[in-house]
Amino acid sequence: MSGRDPRHVPPTLREALRQLSSRDERGFVFVRPDGTERFCSFRELGVEAERRAADLHARGLVKGDRLAIAVPDPDEFVLSFLGAVMGGIVPVPISPQLSFKNIEGYHDTVAHIVNASGASLLLTTATTRQFVDPIVPRAPKLRGVVTVDELGKEDHGRVDVAIDPTDLAFLQFTSGSTSRPKGVMVSHRNLAWNSESFMIHGLAKDSSFDKGVTWLPLFHDMGLIGFVVGTIFTDIPVVFLPTASFVRNPRVWLDKIHQHRGTITYAPNFAYALVAKRLKDKDVADLDLSCLRRAGCGAEPIQAKTLRDFAAKLAPAKLDPKAFLPSYGMAEATLAITFVPHSTGVRTDVIEKKSLEGGDAKPASSIEDGGAATDPSMRDADVQELVNCGRPFPEHALAIVDEAGNRLGDRQVGQILTRGPSVSAGYYEEPELTAEAFKKGPDGETWLYTGDLGYTVDGEVFVCGRLKDMIIVRGRNFYPNDLEWVVSELPSVRRGNVVAFSVDVNGPEGQGEQLVIAAEAFQADAEALKQAIAQAIVSNFSLTTHDVVIVPQGTLPRTSSGKPQRRKTRQLYLEGTLGRARAVQGKDGQPDDAGASA
Amino acid sequence: MSRSRTELLDVFRATATEVAEKDFNTVAETSTIAELGIDSLGMLEIIGSLERELRIQIPDESLAGIVTVKDLLNAVESRQSVTS
Numbered sequence: 001m002s003g004r005d006p007r008h009v010p011p012t013l014r015e016a017l018r019q020l021s022s023r024d025e026r027g028f029v030f031v032r033p034d035g036t037e038r039f040c041s042f043r044e045l046g047v048e049a050e051r052r053a054a055d056l057h058a059r060g061l062v063k064g065d066r067l068a069i070a071v072p073d074p075d076e077f078v079l080s081f082l083g084a085v086m087g088g089i090v091p092v093p094i095s096p097q098l099s100f101k102n103i104e105g106y107h108d109t110v111a112h113i114v115n116a117s118g119a120s121l122l123l124t125t126a127t128t129r130q131f132v133d134p135i136v137p138r139a140p141k142l143r144g145v146v147t148v149d150e151l152g153k154e155d156h157g158r159v160d161v162a163i164d165p166t167d168l169a170f171l172q173f174t175s176g177s178t179s180r181p182k183g184v185m186v187s188h189r190n191l192a193w194n195s196e197s198f199m200i201h202g203l204a205k206d207s208s209f210d211k212g213v214t215w216l217p218l219f220h221d222m223g224l225i226g227f228v229v230g231t232i233f234t235d236i237p238v239v240f241l242p243t244a245s246f247v248r249n250p251r252v253w254l255d256k257i258h259q260h261r262g263t264i265t266y267a268p269n270f271a272y273a274l275v276a277k278r279l280k281d282k283d284v285a286d287l288d289l290s291c292l293r294r295a296g297c298g299a300e301p302i303q304a305k306t307l308r309d310f311a312a313k314l315a316p317a318k319l320d321p322k323a324f325l326p327s328y329g330m331a332e333a334t335l336a337i338t339f340v341p342h343s344t345g346v347r348t349d350v351i352e353k354k355s356l357e358g359g360d361a362k363p364a365s366s367i368e369d370g371g372a373a374t375d376p377s378m379r380d381a382d383v384q385e386l387v388n389c390g391r392p393f394p395e396h397a398l399a400i401v402d403e404a405g406n407r408l409g410d411r412q413v414g415q416i417l418t419r420g421p422s423v424s425a426g427y428y429e430e431p432e433l434t435a436e437a438f439k440k441g442p443d444g445e446t447w448l449y450t451g452d453l454g455y456t457v458d459g460e461v462f463v464c465g466r467l468k469d470m471i472i473v474r475g476r477n478f479y480p481n482d483l484e485w486v487v488s489e490l491p492s493v494r495r496g497n498v499v500a501f502s503v504d505v506n507g508p509e510g511q512g513e514q515l516v517i518a519a520e521a522f523q524a525d526a527e528a529l530k531q532a533i534a535q536a537i538v539s540n541f542s543l544t545t546h547d548v549v550i551v552p553q554g555t556l557p558r559t560s561s562g563k564p565q566r567r568k569t570r571q572l573y574l575e576g577t578l579g580r581a582r583a584v585q586g587k588d589g590q591p592d593d594a595g596a597s598a
Numbered sequence: 599m600s601r602s603r604t605e606l607l608d609v610f611r612a613t614a615t616e617v618a619e620k621d622f623n624t625v626a627e628t629s630t631i632a633e634l635g636i637d638s639l640g641m642l643e644i645i646g647s648l649e650r651e652l653r654i655q656i657p658d659e660s661l662a663g664i665v666t667v668k669d670l671l672n673a674v675e676s677r678q679s680v681t682s
Contacts, residue, residue: 033658072658127659244658247639248646278643474639539630542638 004421005189006196009233011165012188013085016195016233021046029239030075031256038075042232045082052083054156059146061120063088063161066171068119068142069219070110070132072096074240076148077218078228080123083151085169088161092117092171092183093219096128103131105540109181111135113173114142117183117428121146165189171428172221172331183428184331186225194225194334194422195233197393202327202339203264203294205234212238213262215246215253222299225335226266236264250275251283254317258287266296268475269306270512276309287317294342295323300472301463302326302387303504303511304348321345328389328463332437332448334422338398338461340390347388349462361386361411361455361462386462396420399441400456407442408455415467416454417447424448471502473513473543480566483517486540487533493519499556501570505546514546518556518569518578526550551579600678601652606671613647627668634667645670654678 005011010019020026020042027041040048056067067084069091071077077093084091094113110132114122122145124132129147136142169191171183199205212231216223218240227238239260246253254275257265297307311321322345329336340347355362364383392398399407400414408414419441426434441447454463471478483500487493497520502513517533530548537545555578557568572578601609607627614622618640625634631641649655654677664670 034655128662131662242658244642244661247642248649274643474637538637544637544640 005165006193006421008200009192009196011192012163012167013082013169013191013229013232014163014188016192017042017046017049017082017086020232020235023235026235026237028075028078028237029260030073030078031239031241031245031252032073033242033245040075040079042235045079045232046086048079048152049082049086050158051152051155052080053085053087053089054159055152055154056084056087056089056121057159058154058156059121060143061087061089063163064090064168065121066090066092066117066119068092068094068110068114068117068122070094070096070122070124070128071148072128072242073125073148074218074242076125078240080148080151081170081218081224081228082232087159088163088167090117090168090170092119092173093224094173095217095219096124096131103134106131107135107138111138113181113183114139116181117171117173123148123151125149163188165192172224174331182430182433184424185426185428186331186334186424190334190422190424191225191229192233193395193420194336195230197396197422198226198327198336198339199230199234199236201393202336202342203296203325204342205236205264207235210236210263211260212236212264213241213253213257213260214238214265215241215243216266217243221329221331221335222266222268226296230335246271247274250278254279254283254287254289254314257289257292258317261291263291264294264296265292266298268299269297269302270300270474272297272310273303273306273512276306276313279313281316284314284316287314289314290318290320292319292323294325295319296325296327298327298329298336298389300475301465301513302389304346304385304387305511307346307387326387326389328416328452328461330450330452332424332450333418333420334424336393336422337396337418337450338390338392340388340460348385349388349457350383350385353382353384359413361413361457361464386464388457389461389463391459391461392418392420393422396422398456398461399447400454400461401442405442410457411455413453413455413464416450416452416461416463417441418450419445419447471500471513471515473502473515476543478515478541478543483515483537483541483543486536487517487519490529490532490536492521492525492529493533497521497553497556497564499564499566499569501566501573503546503570503574515543516547516549516570516573517545518549518551518573520553520556521550522553549573549578555579603671603675606674607667609651610644610648610667610671610674613651614644617644617647625667627671628666630666631664631670648674652678 010016023042030038067089069080081091094110118141120143124147126147165188167188169186169188172186173181173183212227214227218224231238239256307324322343324346326340328338350364351361352364397419399417401417402408402414426438437449451467452463453465453467454461480500484498487498499518501516503516505514521529533548534545537543556564558564611623611625656673656677660673
């Protein structure tokens with residue numbers, strides 16, 4: 001299946017960009033923080049990328065070498081990323097984002113990614129160089145740090161290395177808060193297939209009028225593949241905004257869609273929530289969003305309510321609610337795994353919450369039929385509304401399996417597996433982690449074990465949660481192990497007496513997942529400790545804690561081996577009984593937090 | 599129209615309280631952003647509000663070194679002198 005090239009797009013990203021070399025009128029618009037715009041036609045993108053490719057070769061890099069890129073400006077990032085790709089060099093995007101915390105954590109992440117990828121060069125900018133220079137002594141294979149203004153200054157002609165579709169195109173380090181992000185190996189063939197899948201089969205793009213508008217970070221798969229790679233493969237112009245501009249003023253996202261008559265955009269749930277909350281009615285009055293025909297949503301659990309609120313807020317701006325395109329994907333599958341059919345909008349499944357805990361997704365209508373809940377608020381508490389994320393693309397497959405790896409039927413909850421030509425070969429130089437996630441499925445073929453839990457109905461997938469209790473807050477992934485470890489470093493908390501989990505909250509940031517920490521400690525300093533825990537989390541992860549619960553020693557539910565059980569703790573918390581009962585023993589051999597996520 | 603340091607602190611307190619929906623009315627300049635329990639996205643939202651309120655623009659590169667409320671007010675103050 002993966003041995004063929006896709007039919008509707010070129011076989012490599014280099015070929016795709018070269019095919020656009022006559023496009024003078026079409027290309028990318030980069031909006032700067034001050035609102036001014038830089039237009040770069042596809043032809044110019046190609047010319048500058050070839051120039052940078054030749055420069056990188058002149059600096060001694062050869063095909064297959066890795067180039068780490070920590071560049072905040074979208075235009076410079078895109079040109080450098082493409083420059084590496086044109087020369088057969090493997091770009092490794094690194095978050096340039098610095099958050100309001102100590103710099104040490106950032107240095108650790110950069111050093112890890114540079115070392116894990118074996119990068120020869122680290123590319124940055126004159127302003128951000130100060131934040132990456134300190135890692136140089138920690139990266140023995142790194143030959144140097146270069147800034148983008150030094151790149152392509154001299155003309156080194158054009159390099160023409162042979163690039164095969166099976167060659168590695170870039171390394172996508174998975175966003176996450178673990179101390180060890182993993183580099184997903186994405187080949188040209190993966191990119192070509194996934195681009196064809198989501199741009200053509202998913203979005204039904206039309207190059208005669210479609211235009212993307214995005215503020216998504218480009219060091220992340222959704223921004224990079226969704227708007228830089230997929231659009232080059234399919235000749236679609238894009239307007240790029242800096243991520244920080246959107247967060248500072250969410251309105252700019254809609255302004256640019258309005259101004260440029262954008263037809264395609266994409267964002268995680270939290271962004272739709274932010275707009276619904278922050279946008280004033282008077283702001284909406286000036287907007288005409290009737291042009292927007294695809295508003296994708298992915299990268300974190302999708303809340304139907306958030307999208308409904310967004311649609312209601314933007315109804316006066318003629319936003320078509322059928323433009324919403326819920327989807328499911330992950331870096332290990334290049335980007336997209338499933339899309340709903342376009343123009344079907346948000347379709348949901350309302351199920352019994354209790355049935356879900358037991359592994360079935362029973363439609364909630366049976367509650368009403370049985371007359372179990374007459375009070376409507378009770379009914380709300382007993383049901384869960386899940387958003388339909390659609391089905392896999394042609395030549396790709398999806399399966400739901402139980403713990404033993406057997407295929408499950410409709411409405412049975414299990415791990416989501418996917419296979420097909422978009423699925424990566426694995427993690428770069430991580431054979432063990434690769435073997436854990438990419439392995440034989442029920443039919444003997446190799447599948448990607450996504451680690452997500454979900455079920456299907458007539459082939460369409462609903463995502464319920466994460467097998468390993470990964471916590472996703474506002475599009476950022478956190479592993480409980482990491483959060484718990486930091487809390488257990490505090491003087492009054494002991495290792496193994498902390499549980500981190502997430503709950504669905506309708507808070508100031510809109511509806512979404514929020515972090516809760518439960519810790520066993522003596523009650524005397526509970527208030528001070530709560531504060532210390534919240535501070536430790538925010539300073540290490542730049543993450544706000546929704547709630548901290550201090551419980552008496554020995555009251556967290558544990559497995560027989562003495563490990564706290566995250567799911568049971570979460571359940572007790574939601575029931576309001578956490579800390580009231582003595583420890584509850586878990587079932588033998590069923591630790592739900594095997595601790596393997598980090 | 600340049601504002602005094604005390605006024606700026608008040609504007610910050612009011613803006614943070616409004617955006618984060620938590621009481622930041624007694625926050626001191628010496629507090630670190632982390633101590634306030636505000637994450638990076640929340641902080642950018644607050645900065646966006648401050649920029650609109652004060653009609654200034656704080657360049658991204660001067661955000662990188664901000665750890666305390668004082669650092670932020672310094673950044674705001676230096677933009678005021680540029681803009682006004």
